[in-house]
Amino acid sequence: xxxxxxxxxxxxxxxxxxxxxxxxxxxxxxxxxxxxxxxxxxxxxxxxxxxxxxxxxxxxxxxxxxxxxxxxxxxxxxxxxxxxxxxxxxxxxxxxxxxxxxxxxxxxxxxxxxxxxxxxxxxxxxxxxxxxxxxxxxxxxxxxxxxxxxxxxxxxxxxxxxxxxxxxxxxxxxxxxxxxxxxxxxxxxxxxxxxxxxxxxxxxxxxxxxxxxxxxxxxxxxxxxxxxxxxxxxxxxxxxxxxxxxxxxxxxxxxxxxxxxxxxxxxxxxxxxxxxxxxxxxxxxxxxxxxxxxxxxxxxxxxxxxxxxxxxxxxxxxxxxxxxxxxxxxxxxxxxxx
Amino acid sequence: xxxxxxxxxxxxxxxxxxxxxxxxxxxxxxxxxxxxxxxxxxxxxxxxxxxxxxxxxxxxxxxxxxxxxxxxxxxxxxxxxxxxxxxxxxxxxxxxxxxxxxxxxxxxxxxxxxxxxxxxxxxxxxxxxxxxxxxxxxxxxxxxxxxxxxxxxxxxxxxxxxxxxxxxxxxxxxxxxxxxxxxxxxxxxxxxxxxxxxxxxxxxxxxxxxxxxxxxxxxxxxxxxxxxxxxxxxxxxxxxxxxxxxxxxxxxxxxxxxxxxxxxxxxxxxxxxxxxxxxxxxxxxxxxxxxxxxxxxxxxxxxxxxxxxxxxxxxxxxxxxxxxxxxxxxxxxxxxx
Numbered sequence: 001x002x003x004x005x006x007x008x009x010x011x012x013x014x015x016x017x018x019x020x021x022x023x024x025x026x027x028x029x030x031x032x033x034x035x036x037x038x039x040x041x042x043x044x045x046x047x048x049x050x051x052x053x054x055x056x057x058x059x060x061x062x063x064x065x066x067x068x069x070x071x072x073x074x075x076x077x078x079x080x081x082x083x084x085x086x087x088x089x090x091x092x093x094x095x096x097x098x099x100x101x102x103x104x105x106x107x108x109x110x111x112x113x114x115x116x117x118x119x120x121x122x123x124x125x126x127x128x129x130x131x132x133x134x135x136x137x138x139x140x141x142x143x144x145x146x147x148x149x150x151x152x153x154x155x156x157x158x159x160x161x162x163x164x165x166x167x168x169x170x171x172x173x174x175x176x177x178x179x180x181x182x183x184x185x186x187x188x189x190x191x192x193x194x195x196x197x198x199x200x201x202x203x204x205x206x207x208x209x210x211x212x213x214x215x216x217x218x219x220x221x222x223x224x225x226x227x228x229x230x231x232x233x234x235x236x237x238x239x240x241x242x243x244x245x246x247x248x249x250x251x252x253x254x255x256x257x258x259x260x261x262x263x264x265x266x267x268x269x270x271x272x273x274x275x276x277x278x279x280x281x282x283x284x285x286x287x288x289x290x291x292x293x294x295x296x297x298x299x300x301x302x303x304x305x306x307x308x309x310x311x312x313x314x315x316x317x318x319x320x321x322x323x324x325x326x327x328x329x330x331x332x333x334x335x336x337x338x
Numbered sequence: 339x340x341x342x343x344x345x346x347x348x349x350x351x352x353x354x355x356x357x358x359x360x361x362x363x364x365x366x367x368x369x370x371x372x373x374x375x376x377x378x379x380x381x382x383x384x385x386x387x388x389x390x391x392x393x394x395x396x397x398x399x400x401x402x403x404x405x406x407x408x409x410x411x412x413x414x415x416x417x418x419x420x421x422x423x424x425x426x427x428x429x430x431x432x433x434x435x436x437x438x439x440x441x442x443x444x445x446x447x448x449x450x451x452x453x454x455x456x457x458x459x460x461x462x463x464x465x466x467x468x469x470x471x472x473x474x475x476x477x478x479x480x481x482x483x484x485x486x487x488x489x490x491x492x493x494x495x496x497x498x499x500x501x502x503x504x505x506x507x508x509x510x511x512x513x514x515x516x517x518x519x520x521x522x523x524x525x526x527x528x529x530x531x532x533x534x535x536x537x538x539x540x541x542x543x544x545x546x547x548x549x550x551x552x553x554x555x556x557x558x559x560x561x562x563x564x565x566x567x568x569x570x571x572x573x574x575x576x577x578x579x580x581x582x583x584x585x586x587x588x589x590x591x592x593x594x595x596x597x598x599x600x601x602x603x604x605x606x607x608x609x610x611x612x613x614x615x616x617x618x619x620x621x622x623x624x625x626x627x628x629x630x631x632x633x634x635x636x637x638x639x640x641x642x643x644x645x646x647x648x649x650x651x652x653x654x655x656x657x658x659x660x661x662x663x664x665x666x667x668x669x670x671x672x673x674x675x
Contacts, residue, residue: 208611260604282562291501
């Protein structure tokens with residue numbers, strides 16, 4: 001195993017210009033009178049054109065705060081992006097003014113939210129909501145706008161789009177609504193599309209349809225997708241690369257096959273082992289003892305007590321969070337045992 | 339005590355139709371058929387899995403078993419006796435033997451009650467134990483579900499999601515029940531916690547001979563926990579079988595689609611995809627029952643009666659009994675897009 005370290009190194013290994021999004025050492029903290037929660041604590045990753053990066057983690061691991069930081073939508077106060085850079089096609093989003101950021105949001109960088117019922121406004125029809133971003137960013141009006149809206153709805157396979165666009169969100173089924181949210185997301189040809197658990201509120205058969213649709217849209221447009229999920233099934237189906245988040249840090253990052261075939265970090269290994277499989281009947285699942293820690297105080301590793309891990313290169317393009325140079329410890333894995 | 343065939347719980351032609359429209363005097367003129375004639379048998383000490391998509395009636399079925407809804411028609415037989423008997427002694431006995439664990443441990447525990455009160459409430463109502471005995475019993479139950487007896491004085495908000503679900507399980511165990519209805523017991527929990535709760539439930543089953551009815555939409559969970567299972571669609575049971583048999587030989591096109599739509603467990607998985615077309619019809623006026631496989635030539639007069647065909651031991655599948663076509667369609671109404 002090579003012992004090169006540090007996250008910047010991870011990002012500088014490859015040629016920079018093929019990446020559409022680069023996140024370096026991003027830190028987002030929430031400050032309250034009870035202390036500071038380091039929700040995102042120095043994470044780095046990169047995304048190529050047409051690639052899907054899965055960010056996997058459980059609730060509280062910081063995956064949603066990561067993407068809201070990219071969109072600069074962290075509620076402030078109490079949230080603050082305290083450091084790092086987010087380079088979208090070379091432009092640091094964290095240095096933009098609020099006005100300039102508005103031009104990026106929904107245009108080059110778009111997002112699909114988890115729950116389509118709350119993501120859509122119940123008092124506007126579909127045409128208004130899909131057309132809003134097109135009107136603002138592309139300056140479309142009148143019939144051109146209408147045609148583009150129909151075009152977008154057809155892209156997300158909504159049947160009879162020209163009549164359906166007069167419907168209100170409550171008239172559509174859950175799967176249709178999420179398609180509309182998808183149409184809004186891709187309407188301005190984004191460079192990067194962030195999908196924050198877009199299928200958790202959908203039924204299994206609808207989920208499969210929707211994931212296939214996202215794959216098709218990616219092939220057509222070459223958009224880079226960041227897929228937030230806690231489901232390794234979604235990762236297996238959708239992602240090219242995977243970053244596993246735990247307690248505000250990325251604990252393992254690698255190609256999707258490498259993660260499944262050769263997981264190095266104990267948390268990744270345990271997560272994969274603790275999920276039941278439909279294809280085979282096992283007698284007993286591995287259960288991870290304890291609960292994930294809340295990162296409001298230093299989070300020492302349960303094996304060796306080290307609180308600040310470093311990313312160590314395991315093999316080409318495979319990084320694992322380790323506890324310093326102490327190689328006897330398998331990986332930085334703090335856990336609240338009760 | 340069970341009936342002759344070893345069944346702890348039997349549902350016979352159970353129906354729940356909700357009236358729609360009208361007012362409280364005239365009543366509804368149309369009915370939403372949430373559950374429309376299901377039959378199932380759960381043997382003592384086993385786990386029965388009920389799967390299906392939202393709106394298929396699986397939660398309404400659970401509510402009827404817990405007697406939170408009165409069935410429109412049909413029978414619930416528990417330990418060989420009619421569970422719908424309204425005599426208060428019979429009701430008290432039934433309701434202490436049938437308990438539930440709910441999906442959301444944030445919503446199912448009263449935030450103003452301490453853990454000891456949550457767990458001891460059923461004991462105070464249903465048993466004649468003294469205060470001291472109840473306290474000892476609460477300590478024992480907490481120990482069984484992997485919590486510490488000293489945590490009895492805490493409030494639900496002081497626990498994590500997994501621990502809260504353990505409290506929910508503890509409450510269900512308090513009266514030494516026979517049957518526990520598990521309504522999506524792990525889907526609100528974090529991935530790393532789910533296996534803990536599933537293993538706990540299976541350990542308790544082994545130790546106390548409990549019988550479970552597991553309602554879930556995650557097929558892998560059902561395969562892990564259940565002995566037998568049934569697939570529900572639009573208020574009806576479309577396929578029932580032993581769990582392994584159902585996963586190895588799915589017969590009904592909907593079951594095949596559910597299994598086909600489940601996510602792969604590995605990026606190189608060669609699992610066949612089977613994407614279902616169309617949408618579930620409204621349960622108010624569903625189209626004729628074989629509309630998925632081929633358009634019914636005479637939807638008014640055929641494909642309206644559901645029947646069951648045995649395709650293997652313990653394995654039956656729903657068909658359209660009066661179907662015009664010779665091979666007989668499966669019961670599978672669907673709205674085409």
